[in-house]
Amino acid sequence: MTAKPFYEDESGQLHKGEALSVLANLPDASVDALITDPPYSSGGMVRGDRAGSTGKKYISSDSGNQALPDFSGDSRDQRSYGYWCALWLAEALRVVRPGGVALLFTDWRQLPATSDALQAGGWIWRGIVPWYKPIARPMPDRFTASCEYVVWGSRGPMPVEMVAGAKTLPGFYQANPPRERDHQTQKPLDVMAKLVRITAAGGTVLDPFAGSGTTLRAAKDEGYRWIGVEREEAYCEVIAKRLAQDTLFGGVA
């Protein structure tokens, strides 16, 4: 990397900038896992529903969370969302080592487009991991949309190592979103801490849409190196603050 990181410590670096251009400057096969939550561009079937601010789209009218900054890049239609994902996923494929993995958060609307984009970007699609949020808002006379999903895959083959230390990861996670958040779509730290364990021991985790930095914080807590990218300055500052904090809970159970 030529540009100076926005923040760094002994275990990783945060870059402020566009995901695609920062990815283009990262060396080949330099990380072990891509774990990220791209802006879904969901929240409405018609273009106009997506065009609003993220606060309006994702927050119920009586909520008090309007103070959170909007996150940009959330107004694509489904086809351009898939195309855009394929673009940066192809670049990320180069950056991840062969045998490394990709984990992408998505909601139900974008799940098929996301799995297509993963494969269009050159990854081998390997599965879906639901994240169940018990407190999702109910809907009369229909099924509540109470899950988000992690679509995951690998760069090429993932040879199964029948070694004694092989870890098995659950195919399902249950947790509520954090009650106090720095970002509209912040993930629970304990869920992220479990998910990052897909990464090989001592490896590096890459999150090109770092948001409030939960993935990076979880990676650091679990003993991995980390590389983050975030476009919005306000979130860069949140991330730097969260990563600079000591954690009493390193290696969350």
Place this chain on the structure above:
Amino acid sequence: MTAKPFYEDESGQLHKGEALSVLANLPDASVDALITDPPYSSGGMVRGDRAGSTGKKYISSDSGNQALPDFSGDSRDQRSYGYWCALWLAEALRVVRPGGVALLFTDWRQLPATSDALQAGGWIWRGIVPWYKPIARPMPDRFTASCEYVVWGSRGPMPVEMVAGAKTLPGFYQANPPRERDHQTQKPLDVMAKLVRITAAGGTVLDPFAGSGTTLRAAKDEGYRWIGVEREEAYCEVIAKRLAQDTLFGGVA
């Protein structure tokens, strides 16, 4: 229907035959819900099945997937599965009343193809409901595939009835597969009993791939009328036997 049912009682009928031809003989808008588990292992995944069908060149869906490169080595299988699903889903659309619903079981590999097929068949895609099976075979160094999924939608709009009795259905179900099974992919009766409640009170449930008849049994237990279709005589007999039994648990909690 002209043909005599294989089995019937006061609440429903089982027809022995091919799903598509039996569906073609059902009257318009005569049922309230299509709830089924199409055979994804035998309905197009096998080489011989593909060789026997012609004209399976294009899947007409609006998801923009056609131009994407090879999907995980199985794309031909998935596409012909999707095409076949779109065929009978279009016929089923006619049979379900406007505002009625469709629930399709699928595994993670076929989930995108199933949601495309649902839409190609003319349905409005409305969501994904995971079914989590805690007992699943662990895979070293990767996420366990421990969920199946219900892809659901409706025939046209589903107006929200702002009545007091509006029921909200959970967006997630957890249960292990039944320990003793009549069918390879038999679903837990209590999960099916909860899912069929999406059907309007007093309505009719249609399952064109009835298998061991769990959907039909659950529908009957929950007080609905039911119509089943099954190709294999051996399973028709299993279904007839299960439906003829009294249940001590009518209206499962």
Place this chain on the structure above:
DNA sequence: CCTCTCGATGAATCCATCT
């Protein structure tokens, strides 16, 4: 300290109304 009640809230969704 435990139990109970009350209130707040969520990557939701639909629909009438307004622009």
Place this chain on the structure above:
DNA sequence: AAGATGGATTCATCGAGAG
């Protein structure tokens, strides 16, 4: 006429505060 806006609805869960 199509798109944007705001109100109303659903309930499991959690925190605060009372008893």
